[in-house]
Amino acid sequence: MPTEFTPLLSLAGGLLIGLAAVLLMAVHGRIAGITGILGGLLPGSGEADQGWRAGFLLGMIAAPSVLLLATGAMPAVEVPVSTLALVAGGFLVGLGATFGSGCTSGHGVCGLSRLSARSIAATLTFMATGGITVFLVRHVFGG
Amino acid sequence: MRSLSAFLIGLLFGLGILLAGMANPAKVLNFFDIAGTWDPSLAFVMGGALMVTAIGYRLVFRTGQPLLAPRFLVPTRKDLDLRLIGGAAVFGIGWGLSGFCPGGLVPALGTGETAPLIAFAAVVAGMLAARLIGMLQARQKLAPDARPS
Numbered sequence: 001m002p003t004e005f006t007p008l009l010s011l012a013g014g015l016l017i018g019l020a021a022v023l024l025m026a027v028h029g030r031i032a033g034i035t036g037i038l039g040g041l042l043p044g045s046g047e048a049d050q051g052w053r054a055g056f057l058l059g060m061i062a063a064p065s066v067l068l069l070a071t072g073a074m075p076a077v078e079v080p081v082s083t084l085a086l087v088a089g090g091f092l093v094g095l096g097a098t099f100g101s102g103c104t105s106g107h108g109v110c111g112l113s114r115l116s117a118r119s120i121a122a123t124l125t126f127m128a129t130g131g132i133t134v135f136l137v138r139h140v141f142g143g
Numbered sequence: 144m145r146s147l148s149a150f151l152i153g154l155l156f157g158l159g160i161l162l163a164g165m166a167n168p169a170k171v172l173n174f175f176d177i178a179g180t181w182d183p184s185l186a187f188v189m190g191g192a193l194m195v196t197a198i199g200y201r202l203v204f205r206t207g208q209p210l211l212a213p214r215f216l217v218p219t220r221k222d223l224d225l226r227l228i229g230g231a232a233v234f235g236i237g238w239g240l241s242g243f244c245p246g247g248l249v250p251a252l253g254t255g256e257t258a259p260l261i262a263f264a265a266v267v268a269g270m271l272a273a274r275l276i277g278m279l280q281a282r283q284k285l286a287p288d289a290r291p292s
Contacts, residue, residue: 002180003170010184013163014191020156021192022199027148029209029216032156034245039270055146059153061253063161066154075161077251078169079258081242089241090248090262092233094269097245099277100230101218104165104238105246107231108189113196114217121223126235133239134175 001080021110028052033106034060035097085137100126145211157250163188166251168242168258175239237269 021032030037030052037056040047047053068074079086097103100122102111107126111119164170164184173182209215238244243251243262251259 001169001173003164003167003173003182003184005182006164006184007187010163010187011191013159013161013165014188014193015195016155016159016162017188018159018192018195018199020152020159021196022203023152023155024149025200025209025215026203026206027152027210027212028145029212029214031217034249035270038245038249038267039274042267042270042274044274051146052149055149056153056156057249059150059155060157060160060249062150063154063157063250064166064253066158067161074254075250076167076169077254077256077259078167079242079256080169080172081240083258083261085240086243086258086262087265089237089239090243090265091269091272092237093241093244093262094237094266094271095273096230096233096235096237096269098230098270098273099226100232100234101227103234103246104244109192109196110200111218113193113200116218117221118218118223118227122227122231125228125231126238129232129235130239131175131177131235133236134172135178137240138176138179 001078003078017105017109018113021105021113024056031106031110032056033102033110035103036101036106039098096126148211156246157253159192160246160250163191165244165247166254167247171244171247172239172242241265 024030024032037053039045041050041053064075102122107119107122112123160166165188170182170184173180174185204215241262245266248259248263248266252263
């Protein structure tokens, strides 16, 4: 399934993501890593400060409705994979991001901008295995 | 006040994710598919986000203290271990299989589509599984003799 090349929209989205990450640090003193924010809300995390976590995630969930109000269209969520791939992939995402202490937002945006060695190593690793996985699924096994 | 400001910042973050195309698995998977239907858009997301955070963080840290919290909570570890690299590798495989990373998935939940709900349930299950494994490992380290044989 081809998608349209959208450099300006993607750049604008990136600027907003960066702005939100900076604001979260300025106001709450926290890294905008979705794995960490979500993980702290799950039962047994031992985190006491759940108000800002819930607020942040609810704000993210409200974003499509705000776009719908502003533009009249719900943003596209096209899923070119099977339900099995969604479930298996999702499980590995949750497992790996927890062991790896972060995901695209925590390591890829917040960590890289702080020049954290751990985040640089993690980002290079998950970009590489993500690319290899897509190559294998689409061009080796998928045909 | 803290929850409300976090809500607004989360909303901004979610809008950024949606504009960027990160909540759309087709676009994410095409970013990786250099040998096929390649769509390099997501490189611009990373570029834009890093430009703002690299400068913004430096300005923010200079203020000494966040507005609504006692201090900045920033990871300080510098060591590279198997847990970090192995976890990141597994995360990348899952991302390549599903097209959803946690940051893209949460705003996708708000579209009302079914696929993000399924993926989200699986992500939470994976997070809980990781925590369970971590707890079992910690218990074995604390009491090696009490290990069931």
